[in-house]
Amino acid sequence: MIPDQFEYFAPRSLKEAIELLGKRADAKLLGGGMSLIPALKHRLAAASALIDLGRVPDLEGMSEKRGAIAIGGRTTHRALAVPGEFKDVHVLHETAGAIGDVQVRNRGTIGGSLVHADPAADWPAAFLALDGEAIAVGPKGERVIPAAQFFTGMLASAVRHDEVLTEVRLKVERKRAGTAYVKLRQPASGFAIVGVAAQVTLDRSGRIERASVGVTGVNSTAFRAAALEKSLVGTTPDVATLRSLCKRIEEAEPMEDMHASAEYRAHLVGVFAMRALATASGRAAA
Numbered sequence: 411m412i413p414d415q416f417e418y419f420a421p422r423s424l425k426e427a428i429e430l431l432g433k434r435a436d437a438k439l440l441g442g443g444m445s446l447i448p449a450l451k452h453r454l455a456a457a458s459a460l461i462d463l464g465r466v467p468d469l470e471g472m473s474e475k476r477g478a479i480a481i482g483g484r485t486t487h488r489a490l491a492v493p494g495e496f497k498d499v500h501v502l503h504e505t506a507g508a509i510g511d512v513q514v515r516n517r518g519t520i521g522g523s524l525v526h527a528d529p530a531a532d533w534p535a536a537f538l539a540l541d542g543e544a545i546a547v548g549p550k551g552e553r554v555i556p557a558a559q560f561f562t563g564m565l566a567s568a569v570r571h572d573e574v575l576t577e578v579r580l581k582v583e584r585k586r587a588g589t590a591y592v593k594l595r596q597p598a599s600g601f602a603i604v605g606v607a608a609q610v611t612l613d614r615s616g617r618i619e620r621a622s623v624g625v626t627g628v629n630s631t632a633f634r635a636a637a638l639e640k641s642l643v644g645t646t647p648d649v650a651t652l653r654s655l656c657k658r659i660e661e662a663e664p665m666e667d668m669h670a671s672a673e674y675r676a677h678l679v680g681v682f683a684m685r686a687l688a689t690a691s692g693r694a695a696a
Contacts, residue, residue, distance in 0.1 A: 413450035417459040424466055424547060424574060431572045432549055434459045439574065441484055441522035444514050469521075469576060472496065478543075478579040483521025491515060499582050500693060501589035501607050505536045508593055510600040521575040524560070527567045527631070529665070530601035534561060534632030536591055538624030539607035540580040548573035561631040583620070587611040588693025590686045593627070594678060596669055602627035603670050604678040608686035610647065612694045618642045621687065628679050629663050635683060636661065647691035649684075656684040 421427040431437055437459040438446060449455035463469060469484035472495065479496060490506035497503070509515055509523075509532050523533045524544065536542075542557040546569050555568050562568050569575050582589070593605030605626040613619040621642040623635040637660040645651050657680050664675035 411451040411453065413447075414453065414456055416450075416457050418462065419459060420462045420465050422465050422467075424469075424576065427461055427463060427466055427574055428547065428549055428572060430459070430461050431574075434461075435571070437461055439463060439522075439525075441519040442486065442514075442517040443522075444510070444518035445522065445526045445528065463574070466574075475579070478581050481520055481578045481580070483575040483577060484519050485521075487515040487518050487520065487523075490520065496582075498584070499589055501536050501540065501591045501609070501690075502580075504591040505532050505607065508532055508591065508595065508600075508602075508605075514600070520578055524578065525567050525569050525575055527561050527563075527565050528601070529564055529630050529632065530596070530603070530605075530627045531632075532591070532593065532602055532605055532626060535602075535605050535607040535624035535626040537578065537580070538632055538634050539609050539622045540582055540589070540624075541622060542581070543579040544569065544575050545577040545579065546570070546573040547576050552576075558634070564630045583609060583611045585611075586613070586619075586694055588690040588696070590689035590693065592682050592685045592689065594682065604628055604675060604682050606679065606682040606686040608683070608690040610642075610687060610690040610694050612647075612691065616646060616695060618645050618647055618691070623683055623687070625659070625662070625679060625683070628659075628665065628675050629661075630665060633661050635659050638683065642687070647687060649688060652684045652687050652691075656680040656687070659683060 438457040470482040487506040544555040591607040593602040607624040611620040626632040664672040666672040
């Protein structure tokens with residue numbers, strides 16, 4: 411398929427990009443284009459203008475700020491898949507490395523993935539599990555969107571049309587803590603049939619002090635398994651305990667499609683929650 415006609419803009423500053431968004435009500439931002447371009451080609455989306463963020467400075471890279479990992483919105487999955495400065499934060503490179511294929515990881519961006527809000531994308535699970543924040547900049551300045559308020563529906567986020575997601579901040583525990591991301595991959599697309607990200611902090615006796623669990627691929631939006639998180643506190647993270655607690659995920663309202671029935675997804679989310687928690691707990695104890 412060939413997309414409908416559109417104008418192309420390549421602003422060289424964030425201010426210019428925001429001004430262009432304000433002038434074109436149906437303009438769309440182009441980050442890596444791994445979701446937008448196929449949607450345009452299949453006429454599932456339309457835009458009179460594409461505003462390419464590729465030449466806007468300071469939207470890429472990682473750093474640590476006040477206990478959080480700050481990631482530029484245009485940082486590619488490939489950059490995050492390579493264990494580097496944050497190699498002990500396994501959920502970062504496990505999530506990024508599980509996305510799509512080499513081409514998608516080379517071009518796709520964390521900001522674009524989050525704003526697109528695909529219910530089977532990988533980053534939403536990690537974003538929720540690490541109690542993330544998105545920094546959105548628009549004509550009225552900067553605002554902070556907590557992960558709990560970010561996903562507003564299927565393929566819908568809280569980032570407004572005239573805003574640019576400039577940075578993602580992830581709160582990571584580093585002391586007696588571990589993280590993990592596991593998923594059942596749809597073979598053709600690489601999307602998650604079920605994906606679970608977990609962060610676990612242990613107390614000095616080896617019991618779970620805090621746990622957070624983000625889930626993607628199950629409901630129409632990614633979600634936190636809050637009831638499970640609460641039940642985990644004070645428990646010893648052995649396999650039998652985790653299997654029992656993960657047997658039912660209260661917040662799961664599984665979708666049904668050609669890849670999996672609702673019943674199968676309901677079963678899988680418990681299995682993969684157990685695996686993510688077991689792996690994260692093992693890393694926390696190491």
